[in-house]
Amino acid sequence: MGEQMTLPIQIEHSNCGECPIRHRAVCAHCERDELEALEEIKYYRSFEAGQTIIWSGDQMNFVGSVVSGIASLTQTMEDGRTQMVGLLLPSDFVGRPGRETAAYDVIATTDIVMCCFRKKPFEELMARTPHIAHRLLQMTLDELDAAREWMLVLGRKTAREKIASLLSIIARRDATLTRGRSSGPIVFDLPLTREAMADYLGLTLETVSRQMSALKKDGIIQLEGKRHVTIPDMGRLMEEAGDDTDGGFLV
Amino acid sequence: MGEQMTLPIQIEHSNCGECPIRHRAVCAHCERDELEALEEIKYYRSFEAGQTIIWSGDQMNFVGSVVSGIASLTQTMEDGRTQMVGLLLPSDFVGRPGRETAAYDVIATTDIVMCCFRKKPFEELMARTPHIAHRLLQMTLDELDAAREWMLVLGRKTAREKIASLLSIIARRDATLTRGRSSGPIVFDLPLTREAMADYLGLTLETVSRQMSALKKDGIIQLEGKRHVTIPDMGRLMEEAGDDTDGGFLV
DNA sequence: CGGACACCTTGACCGAGATCAAATGGGCGA
DNA sequence: TCGCCCATTTGATCTCGGTCAAGGTGTCCG
Numbered sequence: 313m314g315e316q317m318t319l320p321i322q323i324e325h326s327n328c329g330e331c332p333i334r335h336r337a338v339c340a341h342c343e344r345d346e347l348e349a350l351e352e353i354k355y356y357r358s359f360e361a362g363q364t365i366i367w368s369g370d371q372m373n374f375v376g377s378v379v380s381g382i383a384s385l386t387q388t389m390e391d392g393r394t395q396m397v398g399l400l401l402p403s404d405f406v407g408r409p410g411r412e413t414a415a416y417d418v419i420a421t422t423d424i425v426m427c428c429f430r431k432k433p434f435e436e437l438m439a440r441t442p443h444i445a446h447r448l449l450q451m452t453l454d455e456l457d458a459a460r461e462w463m464l465v466l467g468r469k470t471a472r473e474k475i476a477s478l479l480s481i482i483a484r485r486d487a488t489l490t491r492g493r494s495s496g497p498i499v500f501d502l503p504l505t506r507e508a509m510a511d512y513l514g515l516t517l518e519t520v521s522r523q524m525s526a527l528k529k530d531g532i533i534q535l536e537g538k539r540h541v542t543i544p545d546m547g548r549l550m551e552e553a554g555d556d557t558d559g560g561f562l563v
Numbered sequence: 564m565g566e567q568m569t570l571p572i573q574i575e576h577s578n579c580g581e582c583p584i585r586h587r588a589v590c591a592h593c594e595r596d597e598l599e600a601l602e603e604i605k606y607y608r609s610f611e612a613g614q615t616i617i618w619s620g621d622q623m624n625f626v627g628s629v630v631s632g633i634a635s636l637t638q639t640m641e642d643g644r645t646q647m648v649g650l651l652l653p654s655d656f657v658g659r660p661g662r663e664t665a666a667y668d669v670i671a672t673t674d675i676v677m678c679c680f681r682k683k684p685f686e687e688l689m690a691r692t693p694h695i696a697h698r699l700l701q702m703t704l705d706e707l708d709a710a711r712e713w714m715l716v717l718g719r720k721t722a723r724e725k726i727a728s729l730l731s732i733i734a735r736r737d738a739t740l741t742r743g744r745s746s747g748p749i750v751f752d753l754p755l756t757r758e759a760m761a762d763y764l765g766l767t768l769e770t771v772s773r774q775m776s777a778l779k780k781d782g783i784i785q786l787e788g789k790r791h792v793t794i795p796d797m798g799r800l801m802e803e804a805g806d807d808t809d810g811g812f813l814v
Numbered sequence: 815c816g817g818a819c820a821c822c823t824t825g826a827c828c829g830a831g832a833t834c835a836a837a838t839g840g841g842c843g844a
Numbered sequence: 845t846c847g848c849c850c851a852t853t854t855g856a857t858c859t860c861g862g863t864c865a866a867g868g869t870g871t872c873c874g
Contacts, residue, residue, distance in 0.1 A: 385711070387711070387712075387714075387715045389715070389719065389805055390805075391805070393719040394719070395714055395715040395718040395719045397711035397714045397715065398711065408704055409700070410697070410700070410701055410704075411704065415708060415711075416711070439693070439697075442690070442693050442696065445693065445696050445697055445700060446661070446690075446696055448700055449660070449661070449696060449699055449700045449703060450661055452700060452703045452704060452707060453659055453661075453662065453703060455707055456703060456706055456707050456710060457666060459707060459710035459711055459714065460636070460638070460648035460649065460666075460667070460710055461638075462714060463638075463646055463648045463710065463713060463714060463717055464638045464640070464646040464648065466714055466717035466718045466765065467646040467717045467764070467765025468640065468644045468645070468646045468765055470860080470861090471860075471861065505820095505821070505822090506821075506822065506823095507821085513718070514717065514718025514719055515861075515862090516861075516862055516863080517821095517822080518822095518823085518824085518861090518862075518863080518864095519860090519861055519862075521822060521823055521824080522823080522824080522861090524822095524823095525823070525824085537869095537870080538821070538822060538823095538869085538870085554640055554641075554642070721830075721831095722830075722831065756851070756852090757851075757852065757853095758851085766831075766832090767831075767832060767833080768851090768852080769831090769832075769833080769834095769852095769853085769854085770830090770831055770832075772851095772852060772853055772854080773831090773853080773854080775852095775853095776853070776854085788840080789839095789840085789851070789852065789853095
C-alpha cells in the first residue's frame with residue numbers, strides 16, 4: 313500500500329518569485345538547473361483550517377511542501393478513534409515519491425498554503441538527480457526518527473510527560489526557526505487546539521486541559537489566554553518530559 | 564543525530580556461498596556486478612539471545628541484514644522504562660546509510676546471525692548505483708509506515724486490541740514468508756517473550772499474559788505451551804485488532 | 815451591547831491497566 | 845530423577861486517565 317509521508321525538504325526562507333520559500337536542491341554545482349526545473353512544475357494551493365487536504369486512499373498526483381500554516385497526518389479507526397501520526401509544519405514535505413496513493417488523512421489545522429510539484433515530473437527530476445534522491449532518503453530517515461521517538465512518548469510516558477514532550481518539541485522547533493539557539497525564556501503560540509494535542513498524544517482533550525493547568529500551576533509554563541505559552545525554563549520542561557536526550561537543544 | 568533504522572532489503576532465500584540469503588540488488592541489467600561487489604565487502608557476525616548488538620550512540624561502521632533470528636530496536640528512558648520501536652526479522656536491514664551513530668539499542672531477542680557490509684564501501688556502491696538508493700528510499704518509506712501504524716496501536720488501542728494487532732502482524736509476516744497466502748488456520752511460534760511483547764505494546768507483561776489468556780478462552784487463538792500459537796480464524800483475530808485495513812492479507 | 819457558538823476548564827465518578835504479590839510450570843544441569 | 849531457575853499465570857488492590865456533565869471564556873456578528 314502506498315501512503316503519505318512528511319519529509320522536511322531542505323529549503324530557505326528567501327524569495328523565489330511569488331513564493332516565500334526557496335526550494336533549494338542539494339548538489340551545489342547543479343543547484344541552478346534544479347531550481348529552474350522545479351520552477352517549471354510548481355504551483356500553489358491553499359486550504360482553510362479544518363479542510364481535509366488529502367484523504368487516505370486518494371490517488372496522489374503531486375508532492376509538495378508546506379509554505380505556511382500547520383497540517384496533521386491522521387489515522388482513523390472505523391469507530392472514530394483517531395491518532396495523529398505526524399505534524400506538518402512550514403517547510404515540511406508532503407508526498408511519497410514512487411507511491412501511488414495516500415495512506416493517511418492530511419487535515420489542515422490552520423489555514424494552509426502549499427507549494428506543489430506535479431508528481432511525475434518531480435520523480436523524473438529525482439531520477440535524473442541522484443543527490444535529490446539521497447536527500448529524500450535522509451529526510452525520510454529523520455521522519456522515521458521522529459516517529460520512533462513519538463512511539464516512546466505514546467507507549468511509555470504519563471499524560472504530564474506527554475504534554476511536556478509536545479510542548480518542548482514545538483518550542484524547540486519554533487526556537488530554531490525564528491532565532492538561533494538562545495537561552496532566555498521561550499514564547500510562542502500553540503498552533504494546536506486541545507483536541508489536536510489530544511489526538512497527537514493519545515489522550516482525551518479533558519486530560520490535556522487538566523495537565524496544561526497543572527503545568528501552569530507548578531510554574532513550568534505560563535499561559536496567557538488559551539494559546540499563548542511562555543516557557544521560563546526549558547530545562548525544567550524537559551525534565552518534566554522525562555527526556556534524557558536534550559535533542560540537541562541549547563547544546 | 565544519526566541513528567539506527569531497519570529497512571527490509573530485497574533479498575531471496577537461496578544460497579550465495581555460505582550465506583543462506585542472497586543479497587539481490589534491484590537493477591536487472593547490472594545485478595551481476597552488484598552481487599559481486601557486495602560479496603567482496605561482506606562478512607558475518609552472530610550474537611546470542613539477550614546480547615546487545617548495537618548500543619545507542621555507537622559509532623556504526625557497518626550496515627547489514629538479519630540472516631536468522633530476531634532482534635529488537637529499543638529506546639530506554641533513564642528510569643528504566645523501555646519502548647520497542649521496531650522489530651528486526653530475517654531479511655530486515657540494519658543501519659542508516661549516511662549516518663554516523665546509532666540512535667537505538669539493537670538487542671538480540673533470539674540467537675542472531677547477521678550478514679554485514681562494511682559501511683564505507685557499501686555507501687560508495689550506493690552512490691554508484693542509483694537504483695540501490697531508490698530501493699533504500701522505498702524500504703525506508705515502508706518502515707515509516709510501519710512506525711506510524713504502530714503509533715495508532717500505541718495511542719488508541721486497548722490492551723486486547725494491541726495483543727491482537729501484534730499477533731496478526733507476526734502471523735501475517737510469518738505466513739507470507741513460509742508459504743503463499745493460504746486461507747487455513749495459521750500456526751507459528753511466538754518469537755517474543757511476554758516481556759518483549761509488553762515492551763513493544765507499551766503494556767506490562769502481566770497485562771500481556773492476561774490478555775493472551777483471555778483471547779485463548781474466547782477461542783480467538785489456541786496456545787500450546789507458552790509460545791506455540793494457532794490462529795483458527797485470521798478474520799476474527801483482525802476484528803479483535805480493530806483493523807479496518809486487512810493489510811493486504813488474503814487479498 | 816448582547817447573544818451564539820466554539821473552545822476550553824473543572825468536577826465527579828468509573829474502569830482499564832498498573833502494581834505488588836504469590837503460585838505454577840517447564841526446561842536444564844547435576 | 846531431582847531441584848533450581850526463570851518465564852508465565854493468576855490474584856488483589858490501586859491509580860491514572862477516560863467518561864459524562866456542567867460551567868466558563870473569548871470572539872464574531874447582529
